[in-house]
């Protein structure tokens with residue numbers, strides 16, 4: 502069917518929106534952030550490269566990525582961040598691209614939830630790109646509610662392309678400053694356009 506990229510800044514509501522789409526469509530959702538975390542935790546080559554090229558303390562005594570250390574490195578050292586991304590992103594991309602091919606000739610949608618879609622110049626690969634956006638203050642509130650410090654949340658936002666720039670390049674824009682019900686109704690509207698009829702709720 503179609504391969505759709507869903508992007509937007511951190512805390513904009515991408516994952517929530519993908520979940521709503523998944524309730525309305527025959528679809529598989531690929532969570533690029535989750536796969537990136539998997540790759541960091543489980544790929545031996547990645548581990549070696551990260552310790553060597555990004556930060557020797559990137560993994561804790563338990564052998565798992567030290568998210569606190571990595572977050573600090575990423576938001577204080579742009580060169581280290583670029584090295585980390587050069588290690589992780591190609592692997593994540595290879596993973597969703599391979600799966601996407603299978604979906605193009607299936608009856609299901611492949612929804613790729615990918616925060617850095619434009620930053621990694623992936624837009625050409627998708628049949629359609631949907632940007633989920635909201636005001637920066639709403640993003641900050643949502644990110645801080647997850648336990649991230651305000652100044653770190655602001656640094657994360659600064660490191661991403663501004664939402665309005667993403668929105669200007671999108672095929673469709675979903676605005677998520679209102680209620681979850683409002684977001685859900687935008688999901689229904691989008692799915693109606695894709696399918697050509699109003700979707701029934703799926704299990």
Ligand code: ADP
Pocket residue numbers: 509510511512513514515516517518643677678679680681682684
């Ligand atoms: P993203 O995937 O873009 O980082 P999420 O979908 O994980 O964002 O949403 C971030 C947080 O904000 C989650 O806790 C989610 O439940 C909440 N959230 C998202 N949209 C809304 C909304 N319209 N109203 C209230 N909370 C929301």
